[in-house]
Amino acid sequence: MNLVRAAAAKLRSWEGFLLLILIITVIGNAIQSPVFLTVGNQINLFQLSIEKIIVALMMTLIIINAEIDLSVASMMGLSACAFGWLFLHGIPVPLAMIAAILVGTLGGAFNAFWITRVGIPSLVVTLAMLIGFRGLARVLVEDRGITGFPEWFDAMGQQPIIGPFPLALLIFFALLILLIVVLHFSAFGRYVYVIGNNAQMARYSGVDILRVKSILFIASGTVAALAGLLFAARVGAVRGDVALGFELDIITIVLLGGVSIFGGSGSIFGVLLSILIVLNLRNGMALANITGHLQTGVIGSLLILSVLIPNIRQRIRDALERYQAAR
């Protein structure tokens, strides 16, 4: 009985609600289209947004820490463009890839410097860098589209390497497992939550909050740069507008996953569910030949609902309590 009640309590939580929506979406899609449940379609569904969801995993930690990184999409663009520029200038592809990822690490460190050493809010710093990194990316490639990368590089973005899984998907799963362990089982993860809850208190308890924040922003920049490279490989071309506007989709996924924008609460599990919902919804609508604009509208409504539903739920709960009290 207790077990049942505990399970019910779990299901009433936000994660439970997301799980319900996911199941409904999956069943709906499966009924609607016979190809939906095929391995090929399932992989494809991840592939189309793989870079966003990789970055969303890292963003989860940043938002739980009560910070935000708005510069991730611009960093994806910058890393892709830096890679393209180096490639054009005859640098060997492997070297150019390493350099592009280093650009992300440095960009993240640059953000971290202003946030932790100078004390400017991350919202302001990363908003400035949203413009800054993007500007740099456009300066590097101007209005060209750079293509003609070696075949193995393009293949990296599309070819399955282990079983049916392409590299980007494997990176996503590896990062997922790593971040679950870090956030939910390690001291670093505990610090991330505590700082998001009450940063001053954490400082008074001897937690090096500047170190934790620096690591998060450097990791965020690095992961974004890696995602930018994966994008370049998947599309096989680099332009100044790579990943333009992705930051909003990424933050949306994280918030839909139940992470509080004020920090201190949320989980990777919730964000994973949110990722699966968004991907399955988009895929299902694509299979049903619903246009891209309408798809965006549906995802948007889902977000609005995700804000409204906890509110409505609370009202229903209050009404029930009143009803019981009246009896």
Place this chain on the structure above:
Amino acid sequence: MKTPVMEMKSVSKHFAMTAALSKVSLALYPGEVHALVGENGAGKSTLIKIMTGIHRATEGEILLDGDPVTIQNTQQAQALGVAAIYQEPMVFPDLDVAENIFISHRDLGPFVKWRDMYDNARDIIRTLGVTLDVDIPASGLTLAEQQTVEIARAISLKVRVLIMDEPTASLSAHEVTQLMNVVRTLREQGVAILYISHRLEEVFEIADRVTVLRDGQHISTNPIADVTSDGLIRDMVGREIDDFFGKRTKRTRQDVLLSVRGLTKENVFTDINFDIHRGEVLCFAGLIGARRTDVGLALFGIEPADRGEVSFEGQPVEITTPEQAIALGIAYSSEDRRKLGLAMSMSITANASLPTLRKYLSGLGLIHRSDESAMAESYRQKLNIRTPSIHTTVGTLSGGNQQKVMLSKWLNVKPKLLIFDEPTRGIDVGAKAEVHQIVNELAAEGVAVIVISSDLPEVLAMADRILVMREGQQMGIFDAEDATQENIMSLATGQTTLAAAG
């Protein structure tokens, strides 16, 4: 006998499995100050929340002028003439006094009639018998004045039952007197007042009747003339406390642990000099604004001093971060539990292990949950933290139990020096005695304890020596046996120097 304005008849409130209040009855009469006392967690807050419509009672009824009512929400409570003011006044700093007074009104039409509003505000302030400009912004008001504004707000809403929850907890002695006068004025005007306070002397000064709650149960209601402070305390804690503050025994002095010379922070404190020995309790006494906490923060590395020498265990040290202080064996338990002490939405375990998390890690940096829980569980038992589980969220505990979680957190550092800022602020007598007991035991184990306290009886009972500060200056150090409330106060208020006071 008059009929009560408001009456609670065997009201109960259950939260999930626990009963926060069971069958409590209480009658409030017009023109009467009714004191409500009890330890933290006794159910006072729950009762207030039911009266003001924040919670709904699980059973029982509420009568207003003899008629049963259900109070669904705070607006309805307000319409019925029930209002509450709290320890931390709720004022809008950018609005002026009159605007703050009329902020809750929804019945004055769509446009503000400025002239009427200021006139009415002035009238209300006058009836309270205080002087306060109604057109100055609230941001410049003292806490006592802010409370006056809150009371005026309640009066503007035709309050008939005014609940005052720990209104004097952050007020100075002078401000308390002012507030007491306001309360008397209200009583003369026929308002029924429910007055909640931990300070028994206030209860005896102001109340007509007094009700004691314990563990959610109604224990007693008596006219104030029929009770004694010992009797009240007995009712509150349910046991005899032979010595309220647990007098400490004189101990032989051990070697010096920490030595401070000429410690100075520009515009904060100047030239602080003292030694503290192992096993000694040194109290920092002084008024609010004496900068005692700042000295503590400097020693803990939060706000390092600019000049001066500190040596710890005979070695000169320069402490610039809390990490460094903790590594040396210095712990600082803050006076502000909510902002600086605990993560309110996290578990007892996560709070208790925070400064020492490294002790519970495997090689890969992962937390050993079982070791961590075992530690929290051992402190729960040792410090008698009253909670069903160590996984309980800290924010749901009473003040006294929160203070014990703070202590667990810092005791687990195994400190050589514990700086304990306001150890018993906002906690009830029972927990207070327990905290004093813990400090005594620590001292007996050889831990040096700096207690920063504004509670003079507490200082006199706990201290081996007392350092008095005033406006960032060290006024003198007493041995406990030479100290009296009078000579400490005369130093703290700057009326004398040490030589004259001694």
